[in-house]
Amino acid sequence: MEYLKELVWLIGGPQGSGVDSSASTFAIAVASGGYHIFGSREYHSNIMGEHSYYQIRASEKQAHSPVNKVHILATFENETLHIHQDSVLPGGAVLYDEATTKPEELKRKDVVWIPIHYMELIKQVAVEFGREKDTQKLAVMRNVLSVSASLAILEYPFEILARTVEAFFKAKKPKLAKINVRAAEIAYNYARDKAVNLGFNYRIKPIPTPPGERRILLNGSQAAALGKIVAGCRFQTYYPITPASDESEFLESHPEFGVVVVQCEDEISSICMAVGGAETGVRASTATSGPGFCLMVEGMGWSGINEVPVVIYDYQRAGPSTGLPTRFEQGDLKFALYAGHGDFPRIVMAPGDTEEYFYFGMDAFNYAERYQCPVIFLLDKNLANSTKTVSWFDPNQLTVDRGALLSDEELLKMVHSNGGSQNGKYKRFQFTESGISPRAVAGQEGGVFWNTGDEHNEYGHITEDPMLRLKMMEKRMGKLDLAEKEIPLHKKIKTYGASAKDADCLAVTWGSMKGPILDVLADLEKEGIKVRLLQMILMSPFPVQEMMEELNQAKLKIGVEMNYSAQLCGLIREKTGVAMDSFILKWTGRAMTRDEVRDGLRNIVKKHEKKVVLTHGA
Amino acid sequence: MALNVKEVKTEIVSDWCPGCGDFGILNAIHMAIADLGKPLHKVAVFSGIGCSGKTPHFINSYAFHTLHGRGLPFAIGAKLANPELTVLSVGGDGDGYGIGAGHFLGSARKNVDLTYIVFDNAVYGLTKGQASPTLHRNEKPKSLPMPNINDNINPLNVALCAGYTFIARGYAYDVKHLKELIKKGVEHKGFALIDVLQPCPTYNNLYTKEWFEGIEENEETGAKTKKNPRVYKLEDTGWDPVVKNPNNMEEVEHKMSKAFLKAQEWGDRIPIGVFYQIRTQDYGERLAERMPSYFKTPPAKYPYYDPKTMKPTTDVSEVLKGYQVI
Structure with a gap:
């Protein structure tokens, strides 16, 4: 038996079948036992039926990115089995529906196959609750069954799961709490008994957490929306677009904070309405994604020449045009910097993790008022849709700056x-x-x-x-x-890892691609590769002096970005004249994983590769 | 208390062409604002682009000359953020019914409490007289190289279908009548459209003052006589535009259908006045149902920080508890 410092669990299935709520339940149950969570979600531009999946990393240390391999794969149907079978680690487990899976589908010989007869278990629960006739309706409970079975084979305490399932349903469908907890219990016992002789050896158990620590589990959209509320945004306009709408819907669902949320007829209206609101003194904002931001350019120019503070949250997704509507890219940087005819001042900034989605919101609204100009806040689909455990948000760390506003x-x-x-x-x-x-x-x-x-x-x-x-x-x-x-240095750039003097290389990145690099600093150092990570936050105005100092000291400069043309590297070259030596780039729409970034950095440092193009992810 | 019209005017000199219908509309707006008597700092005027777009510069209130076709969204933003403001939006027919058509429709569904005045001259004046959405097909004002190839839209009927709750038409040279229409529009609780027939003496030689008013000129003597004025007032015909009971669908349908037919009248007889008016819940009232404090602390006045320490005061801990895992 091996107790894991980090467990990776993946669940897949057709969109709309409950993959998200299964993943949430699993993540909450494990996070309640002291693990740090990074959960990343991949889905099609489709309402129902297309393949989607959710990977949960549960780690003793903080985790910031998805990874290549998983310990447990939970499936209900063949497509997920087919797509993700190869990602299971040797000795890992695959949960599958024995009623619908043909033996030839079970290709891997080095993993533990755990058959679950979902419908039989559901029937059993239905009978217990006198609801035999509803068996088909109750089929959705297979989500709870798969989560429970996964935790059973890990020998993770059932009580924590029971509490999680109960709380989850009490908040949403209280009448279904009891039957789901019971379903979980039946699946737990069933899977534990089944797994006894199958040779699955990975285990996790609750781990102690620092006394007094309060931790929350939420996604980037929620963090960003909370950041806006605390920063004082009380007027939000939007037009529906993936992946930005979640933020506006969150604000609308909390009328207790007094945020007026207006769904407009298009993004042209959204930006103009936000600017019109800002003319009355409210902190006003709009949230969109690349295609919507395209329509906002004229309105932003008007706010520029009229010096109206307005804050635009751009949740980047893969372009151009409709591109990959539900996938991730850091493709809007140059557009955010140059959108519009004529010259006008704008501030462009990019938060790089869930905490920054919350805390930097205040900076965005402060800058807008202090410098009386539009502020573009570049978020992305990767973090917007990823769940992460973070320390309790502390609004007291923040200060409001209304600039030259007259009483x-x-x-x-x-x-x-x-x-x-x-x-x-x-x-x-x-x-x-x-x-x-x-x-x-x-x-x-x-x-x-x-x-x-x-x-x-x-x-x-x-x-x-x-x-x-x-x-x-x-x-x-x-x-x-x-x-x-x-603007102080720490709001312009942040550095992590090796000191400028010791570092073998300087990895320059922005936004959520800070995550996978953070995740490999320690591993690479053990291999003897000292990496200094530089996260750029403020893109306009560009911190020339500070960047020159960093770049001049670097032995090997590596740009790490989720786009084709290395947009940040281009900006750096424009502003400083300094070119990167090597690049790690990805534009498949799936976020860089920890493993491919580690391999990429190693190959550049050791083998002097110029350009590493990454492709992992289904 | 009514203001002196002088107070409502700025010192900026307009650069409209001599004889432009815009002067009449501007006078009517000045007079209406003065009559309404609201402090000028509680009035905000928005415009789009074009000759009409310059209007805000001549009004001594908060005034915003925005983008082509976008006056309405800017105006709505200001009104919803600070409902204390009396908000007017002005623009041309190309501005509102052409490039801004999406907002013309989308805004109607919100029934925001503001007044929208359209300077309707059937041409794009500032770009030298191209056909605009209200010019009829095959008409050829002197500025067009060829007769208009597009059909026209009827803004009053579009407004009726879109859900405007106050629909009126004015005539630029009947300033007093127009002033009253504007006042009614402002006093109406909800979204008011006032389409104003506005002769463009430079580019539209079809819809002229003479044409609207039936003025004929004796070519020999130059003497002018008013024979059959096309423009007439609905109220002089006993027209009743107001839906008395908005919950009575029969009455609503009846008034709407009548207004729809009346709005089609064009040519020898052109009605002006209020065509249709109904009182339904406006956007602010809808918001207040969700957020009872909306009118007391609207977005522009919402307290979210301590002015002494500048620390944020919004307590989100209840939401965070919902996410708490440890």
Whole structure:
């Protein structure tokens, strides 16, 4: 018997058959026993029927990425068996439906095959509860059965599972709690007895956690939405799009926080409505994905020239066009940086893990108000749909910064000193040393101002005067220089692993691809390869100085990105003149796994490979 | 208390062509805002792009000259974030019924409490007179190289089908009548459309002041006589646009069908006035059903931090408990 430091479990099945809730139940049960979870979800652009799967990594240490191999594969049908059989580790187990699986499907000889007659077990439960006639309806319980059977063969305590199943159903369908707990119990006993002589030797058991630690398990969309709520966003617009809608739906499902969520007729409306809302002083935002962001470009330009704070959450998915609608890519970086005609200041930033999805939200809204410009927050499908255990969120670590927003009193005082209290004395675009004008919002007495998409004077009225144009452009664009100066280093880049001096290589990445690199730092160090990880957070304004320092010290510079053209590396080269030596890239729509990133880094350092293209994942 | 019209005007000089119908509409808006008497800082005017798009610059309230066709979403955003504001949106027919048609329909379903005034001159004036969505097929104003190849839309009928709860038509040179229409539109609780017949003296030589008002010029003497004015007022015919009981489907259908037919009248006789009005729950009221504090602390006023410490004050711990595993 071997007690695992890390267990990997995978469940697959047709979309809409309960794969997600099975995975959640499994993850919660194991997380309750002290394990860190990283759960990644893959699905088709389809409502029902296409193959989907969910991989749960349960680890004694934090986990940040999917991996290549699994200990247990839970299946109900042949497609999952066929697609994922090869990913099972030798000595691992495959749960399969003995009623529907032909013996020739069981190809692997080095894994433990655990037959489960789902319908027979369900019938047994149905009889117990006097619901024989409902057997077909109760077939969905096979999800609970597979989770329970998996935990049984691991000899993980049934009580924890029972508690999890009970809580899960009590929250959603309380009348079904009892029957599901019983189903779990029957499957647990059945699988434990079956597995006794089959030679499955992997085990897990609850592990102690630090006293006082409070841990939550949630996905990136939920973390991002909570981040918006705490940051003060009270006006959210959206048009349905995968994978961004989850965030808006979360906000709408919590009216207690007072967030007005408006579903618009398209993304053009979404951005314009958010900007219109922001004109009244509310922290306003919209959430979308690449195709929707394409439609937002004109509206964003308007907010740029009118210096309206608005925050755009772009959940990246694989493009171009509709691309791979439910798959992952870091393909929007250059678009986010350059979208729009003409020059206007924008802040572009990318959080790289679930905590940052929550905590960096405040930065996004603070920057928008402080620098009075649009902020693009680049998230991605990978983290949005992945569940992770993180420490309890602590909003007290955060501080609100409303920039040069004028209180009602300050505004009145200001217009009085400008010559009277009547309307029209306030200059919305007043020239100042910093380039930032004191900001009034619609509805405030004395603050009447004008906005126009045309070039304008200090009051906001149209001008085509060449010298005024010169000054206004300098005023607006200068705000980026100010932001670059003011934003502290740790909000621009983060580094992990080996020190700059010791490192054999510098792996430069952004967004969620920080995860797999974090996961291999220790392993590679054991092999004698010292990796320094550099995560870029702030892309615009670009931290030239800080990046030059890092790049100049690096012996070997490796760009790691989920896109075809290495967009971040291109940006770095544009801003610093420094090119990467090697690349690890992937554009299959499936997130980089820990294992392929480890192999890729090793091959680059040891074998001097120039470009490693990754392909793992079904 | 009513304001002096002077207070509502800015010092910005308009660059519209002499004789443009826009002047009449602007005067009516100025007068309506003055009559309504709301403090100007509680008024917000939005516009799209085109000649009409410049309107906000001439109004001494918060005023936003936005993007082509997008005035409505901007306006809705401001109204929903701060329902204390009286919100007007203005734009041309190309702006609202062409490039902004999606918003023209989508906004109607929300019944947001604001007033939308369309400067309808059947051409794209600022780009030198191309055919717009309300120009009829085969018509050829002097600015068109060929007769219009597209059919026109009837904005009042589209609005009726889309769900506008106040539908009216004004005439740019009947300023007093238009002023009253605008006031009614603002006082209406819900989404009001006022389509305004607006002669474009530079590019549309078909829908002219003379044509609308039946003015004929004696070519010899130059003397003008008003014979058969096309434009007439619905209220002078005893027209009753208001649905008295919105729950009475029979009445709703009856008033709607009548309005639909009336809106088709064009040519020798062109009705202006309120065609249809119904009071149904507006978007703010719908929001307040979900969030009882909506009107008290709307998004623009929602407290979410301590102004002394600048620390966020929203307590999300109940939600976090739902995710707690340890």
